[in-house]
Amino acid sequence: MAATMLKLLEAAQTTEEQYLRHIFVRDQMAEWSKSPLIMAKAEGVHYWDVNGKHYLDALSGIYTVSVGHNNRRVIEAIKHQLDTLHFSPPMHGTNPVAVQLANMIAEVAPGDLNTVKFECSGSEVNEAAIKLARQYHRLTGNPGKYKVISRYSSWHGSTLGALSASGLKSRKTVNEPMAPGFLHVFPPTCYRCPFGKTYPTCEITCATLVNDVIEMEDPATVAAVMVEPIGHTGGIIDPPPEYLRILRDVCTRHNVMLIFDEIITGMGRTGHLFAAETFDVLPDVICTAKGLSGGFTPLSAMICRKPIADVFWGPVATNPGFVEGHTFEGNPVSCAAGIAVLREILENDLCGNARRQGARLRAGFEKLAAKYGIIGDIRGKGLLQGIEFVKDLKTKERFPATPGIGLQIGRRALAGGLLCRFDPHWIAFGPALNVTSEQLDEMLSMLDRCIGEVLNETA
Numbered sequence: 505m506a507a508t509m510l511k512l513l514e515a516a517q518t519t520e521e522q523y524l525r526h527i528f529v530r531d532q533m534a535e536w537s538k539s540p541l542i543m544a545k546a547e548g549v550h551y552w553d554v555n556g557k558h559y560l561d562a563l564s565g566i567y568t569v570s571v572g573h574n575n576r577r578v579i580e581a582i583k584h585q586l587d588t589l590h591f592s593p594p595m596h597g598t599n600p601v602a603v604q605l606a607n608m609i610a611e612v613a614p615g616d617l618n619t620v621k622f623e624c625s626g627s628e629v630n631e632a633a634i635k636l637a638r639q640y641h642r643l644t645g646n647p648g649k650y651k652v653i654s655r656y657s658s659w660h661g662s663t664l665g666a667l668s669a670s671g672l673k674s675r676k677t678v679n680e681p682m683a684p685g686f687l688h689v690f691p692p693t694c695y696r697c698p699f700g701k702t703y704p705t706c707e708i709t710c711a712t713l714v715n716d717v718i719e720m721e722d723p724a725t726v727a728a729v730m731v732e733p734i735g736h737t738g739g740i741i742d743p744p745p746e747y748l749r750i751l752r753d754v755c756t757r758h759n760v761m762l763i764f765d766e767i768i769t770g771m772g773r774t775g776h777l778f779a780a781e782t783f784d785v786l787p788d789v790i791c792t793a794k795g796l797s798g799g800f801t802p803l804s805a806m807i808c809r810k811p812i813a814d815v816f817w818g819p820v821a822t823n824p825g826f827v828e829g830h831t832f833e834g835n836p837v838s839c840a841a842g843i844a845v846l847r848e849i850l851e852n853d854l855c856g857n858a859r860r861q862g863a864r865l866r867a868g869f870e871k872l873a874a875k876y877g878i879i880g881d882i883r884g885k886g887l888l889q890g891i892e893f894v895k896d897l898k899t900k901e902r903f904p905a906t907p908g909i910g911l912q913i914g915r916r917a918l919a920g921g922l923l924c925r926f927d928p929h930w931i932a933f934g935p936a937l938n939v940t941s942e943q944l945d946e947m948l949s950m951l952d953r954c955i956g957e958v959l960n961e962t963a
């Protein structure tokens with residue numbers, strides 16, 4: 505029976521609804537299955553779907569394929585690791601590849617961020633960071649500190665703790681109630697300031713308010729502040745330079761752990777290995793994932809500062825160690841991929857390339873803004889940048905959310921063979937860190953064409 509099914513599937517190329525009925529995808533399934541995107545092959549910044557259609561990947565999968573598809577160095581490292589050791593017992597220890605990657609990360613991470621917990625996904629390391637904060641405070645005589653402050657519009661992951669920290673109602677409401685102990689503040693959306701102010705005369709209210717929230721909640725109950733240095737899901741929320749510095753001061757003042765969710769911004773995307781360096785602010789914890797293994801294997805890392813890690817090295821009678829773990833943590837094949845990716849980034853100066861191509865991307869978006877008059881704001885850093893569409897540049901009035909001009913343009917792009925991130929009001933690019941000028945120009949010119957076509961049709 506199974507063999508017959510497989511034969512049928514090979515012939516049917518897996519796109520027929522009878523086969524798609526057996527898999528959940530992230531997209532709205534009834535809609536997706538009308539024209540299902542099923543990728544079959546990739547190389548560099550190119551994808552081909554099961555029908556042989558070609559796509560330029562301006563999103564590196566989903567900010568994941570940091571060193572390009574089909575990168576031979578990473579593949580060889582994985583093959584070698586598969587021939588050597590593909591799994592080590594996580595309840596009893598670890599493996600040399602995990603130790604090596606942890607040491608490499610300790611070497612390149614900013615400040616004294618030098619101790620790593622490996623997991624498989626962004627959600628898992630964000631969960632780990634929340635648990636680290638709570639357990640750290642418990643071990644250091646502050647067991648009442650458990651609350652986590654994060655931001656509206658944020659995305660920290662699908663597991664219930666990370667979801668509770670997230671601020672996206674569209675992804676939360678269906679799963680409510682959330683876990684207790686999670687509070688949200690407004691993000692630094694300067695283009696549409698939630699307080700009706702204008703930078704820089706705003707005095708960065710969105711950051712200083714975090715201090716007020718901690719004081720109103722009682723600092724003795726607050727464990728951590730968790731933020732993405734550049735928020736993604738709210739439409740590439742790039743904070744003013746003072747913002748993260750103020751959060752740092754506030755957290756230090758109240759003995760609250762500052763956690764940077766660098767699931768997207770980590771590993772070179774903003775032009776430095778970590779956005780913490782781009783903004784020159786040292787958090788207590790960095791969580792990184794997507795680009796860490798280049799998308800070849802599931803891998804994420806929670807990196808904490810030495811004084812925090814030291815607290816977990818107490819004697820067995822009083823200290824259980826860090827009570828957190830998963831079966832596939834520190835998987836040797838994933839860590840081998842992580843080592844190869846990190847070498848690729850460092851030896852080829854891909855952070856430098858992200859800065860250079862980031863400047864080119866900004867210039868390209870600026871050209872589109874001048875040409876079409878519907879781009880109100882361009883945000884982001886390095887190879888994480890997005891554009892916000894507005895109907896009226898002066899009033900910042902948006903286009904109607906339905907059909908959503910960003911969706912129209914993004915879907916048109918996909919149909920025309922360009923993969924980017926799209927939302928009703930914005931579009932973002934996040935290509936591989938080794939993208940070339942020619943490839944980036946081609947991505948931009950495809951976007952240009954799509955904007956023009958959609959505007960023509962809706963005129």
Ligand SMILES: Cc1ncc(COP(=O)(O)O)c(C=O)c1O
Nearest residue numbers: 625626627659660661732767768
């Ligand atoms: C900023 C951020 N944090 C956390 C996550 C969750 O990561 P994962 O989907 O690997 O669990 C994501 C995923 O998109 C993300 O963008």
